[in-house]
Amino acid sequence: MTKLQIKNLTVQIGNKKICEALNLNLQPTEIWGVLGRNGSGKTTLLHTIAGLRAATGGQILLDDTDITQLPRKSVAQKLGLLMQHTEDAFPSSVLETVVSGRHPHIENWRWENANDYEKARQALQQVSMQSFEQRQINELSGGERQRVSIATLLTQDPTIFLLDEPNSHLDLHYQINILEDLCEYARAQQRIVFMSLHDINLAARFCTHLLFLFDDATIHSGRAEELLTTEKLSQLFQHPICAIENNAKFFYTPAQ
Amino acid sequence: MRQPLILLSALFLLCLFSFAFAFSVGSITFSASQIIDALFSNHTSIAQTVIWELRAPRAYIAFVTGGLLSLAGVLMQILLRNPLADPYILGVSGGASVAALLAMSAGLAGGWVSGSAFIGALLSILLVFGLAHGKGHWSPTRLLLTGVVIAAGWGAAINFILSISPDAPLRGMLFWLMGDISNIAPNINGLLALLLGLLISFALARKLNILSRGELQAGALGVSIKPLRIGLFLLASALTAFAVTQAGSVGFVGLIVPHMIRLIIGSDHRILIPASVLLGGSLLVISDTLARVIIAPQQLPVGVITAFIGVPFFLFLLNRSMAGKQND
Numbered sequence: 001m002t003k004l005q006i007k008n009l010t011v012q013i014g015n016k017k018i019c020e021a022l023n024l025n026l027q028p029t030e031i032w033g034v035l036g037r038n039g040s041g042k043t044t045l046l047h048t049i050a051g052l053r054a055a056t057g058g059q060i061l062l063d064d065t066d067i068t069q070l071p072r073k074s075v076a077q078k079l080g081l082l083m084q085h086t087e088d089a090f091p092s093s094v095l096e097t098v099v100s101g102r103h104p105h106i107e108n109w110r111w112e113n114a115n116d117y118e119k120a121r122q123a124l125q126q127v128s129m130q131s132f133e134q135r136q137i138n139e140l141s142g143g144e145r146q147r148v149s150i151a152t153l154l155t156q157d158p159t160i161f162l163l164d165e166p167n168s169h170l171d172l173h174y175q176i177n178i179l180e181d182l183c184e185y186a187r188a189q190q191r192i193v194f195m196s197l198h199d200i201n202l203a204a205r206f207c208t209h210l211l212f213l214f215d216d217a218t219i220h221s222g223r224a225e226e227l228l229t230t231e232k233l234s235q236l237f238q239h240p241i242c243a244i245e246n247n248a249k250f251f252y253t254p255a256q
Numbered sequence: 257m258r259q260p261l262i263l264l265s266a267l268f269l270l271c272l273f274s275f276a277f278a279f280s281v282g283s284i285t286f287s288a289s290q291i292i293d294a295l296f297s298n299h300t301s302i303a304q305t306v307i308w309e310l311r312a313p314r315a316y317i318a319f320v321t322g323g324l325l326s327l328a329g330v331l332m333q334i335l336l337r338n339p340l341a342d343p344y345i346l347g348v349s350g351g352a353s354v355a356a357l358l359a360m361s362a363g364l365a366g367g368w369v370s371g372s373a374f375i376g377a378l379l380s381i382l383l384v385f386g387l388a389h390g391k392g393h394w395s396p397t398r399l400l401l402t403g404v405v406i407a408a409g410w411g412a413a414i415n416f417i418l419s420i421s422p423d424a425p426l427r428g429m430l431f432w433l434m435g436d437i438s439n440i441a442p443n444i445n446g447l448l449a450l451l452l453g454l455l456i457s458f459a460l461a462r463k464l465n466i467l468s469r470g471e472l473q474a475g476a477l478g479v480s481i482k483p484l485r486i487g488l489f490l491l492a493s494a495l496t497a498f499a500v501t502q503a504g505s506v507g508f509v510g511l512i513v514p515h516m517i518r519l520i521i522g523s524d525h526r527i528l529i530p531a532s533v534l535l536g537g538s539l540l541v542i543s544d545t546l547a548r549v550i551i552a553p554q555q556l557p558v559g560v561i562t563a564f565i566g567v568p569f570f571l572f573l574l575n576r577s578m579a580g581k582q583n584d
Contacts, residue, residue, distance in 0.1 A: 047472070050475075050476060051475075052472055052475045052476065071480070072475060072478045072479060072480045072481075073478040073479075073480075074478075075478065076476065076477050076478025077478070080476065081472075081476040083470075083472055083473055083476065086469070086470065086473065087337060087469065087470030087472075087473065088469070089337040089338060089339065089468060089470075090337075090339065090468045090518065090523040091518060091522060091523055092468070092469075092522065092523055093522070096522070096523075096524070097469070100465065100466055100469060100477060101477065103462065103466050103477045103478055103479070104477060104478035106462070108459075108462075111462075111526070156477065
């Protein structure tokens with residue numbers, strides 16, 4: 001079973017510290033949510049954990065090996081990242097884009113085969129985009145493009161899903177559906193989900209664990225129910241937040 | 257899978273046609289049977305002499321140059337993830353030209369001019385990439401802008417050299433600048449560079465497909481970005497340097513050709529790369545033949561023809577990509 005350990009991780013952009021000596025142990029079936037204000041470094045942290053950005057200090061251990069020592073291809077077989085922005089410089093169809101997720105699993109000299117396309121089509125179905133196969137990606141709306149990115153990640157089928165704002169551009173319906181499917185899948189298939197979110201209520205609904213990134217690089221992490229207090233949330237977002245109870249569940253909303 | 261095969265076969269036919277066109281048209285026009293006779297039989301005829309000694313070497317050089325430029329264009333476009341990148345626009349040809357002109361004005365000829373052009377091309381690329389990199393992020397846009405500005409700088413340097421040159425070497429210089437393949441001895445170097453480049457880039461093709469989706473995304477999908485980026489940079493530079501060394505600065509081939517292929521078949525580099533080489537080669541053979549005959553007996557440099565085709569095409573593409581952005 002794949003595990004991801006973060007040891008003494010320090011991340012810095014220029015002079016701004018994102019986190020200092022962060023220690024985390026991510027276990028299969030855990031759904032982690034990263035919350036923080038704009039510019040608190042959620043994206044940078046995710047990219048660092050994915051091994052795409054050098055850490056200032058500390059290590060990311062993927063199955064007990066430092067991620068910077070592993071070939072990128074074997075990292076990508078286990079760890080996938082949903083990017084917040086896509087760069088579509090060249091024309092490409094939806095199916096071609098989604099099947100690119102198979103890249104880490106295909107030997108260097110082999111072309112994508114029927115099996116790879118089958119996986120891509122299944123992933124498209126999961127995000128309700130099966131009728132878009134032949135459409136060009138630059139003709140899609142923001143939400144449709146986001147679903148194509150999610151399908152690409154599902155095609156890659158890593159054990160660790162790093163998601164940067166997975167619900168950006170998505171309708172309410174897809175926000176819930178896609179996260180629900182993903183979390184269900186993670187529980188059933190022993191996957192780890194580690195995602196940055198803006199919406200406290202989605203985090204409360206789906207995450208088993210939370211990580212709060214404060215502006216001064218302090219970090220609180222732990223089980224979701226321990227961290228979801230109005231005081232902590234108000235402090236994190238620098239805005240008074242109150243909780244409303246409905247059917248024994250709490251919903252968080254800005255006060256005034 | 258069938259579509260790419262049809263395209264590649266069609267391009268192969270175009271390639272044969274371009275050579276047939278180059279062999280038959282000129283001060284004396286040969287018929288198909290005369291060409292076949294000249295190519296495959298042993299007895300000497302005018303057709304045989306003209307084709308083997310004049311037209312074939314020239315068509316061969318044109319084909320290799322076109323192939324080299326198109327391949328370099330594909331690689332630079334993927335490196336910068338900008339469909340408007342091209343060896344000519346990035347100032348590589350300009351750097352090569354300045355070095356070649358300096359060699360010519362020092363009274364050197366032949367291999368010295370080619371050698372200087374090669375070094376000039378590599379230096380120019382290093383300069384562009386070095387300046388664009390600086391301390392900060394290596395953004396494709398910044399690279400393209402730096403290239404365009406450096407190209408303008410080379411343009412000024414070229415004018416300077418031309419204006420202080422004595423009359424004697426001036427005509428040769430001008431033809432070199434405009435891209436001219438009428439005076440080159442056929443050699444194997446360009447072809448070897450083309451074949452090697454084709455082999456390497458074809459082996460990298462799937463990685464290039466992934467890279468076209470952005471460096472971060474490619475990294476996340478298991479491509480080691482840094483070695484690939486450096487490799488592409490060196491390969492594209494070397495290919496350009498070989499092309500410029502052979503034929504002076506022939507513009508826009510590296511821009512138009514990959515784009516036409518993308519419009520037809522999409523962006524899969526496993527098809528794009530061989531198809532671009534075939535189309536680029538054929539296009540330059542045809543352009544060069546036109547350059548020979550349009551205002552015969554006077555000959556035009558082939559760069560004039562490609563620029564006449566390339567400039568409107570570039571503007572059309574730019575316009576289209578802008579329109580695409582506005583629709584978002």
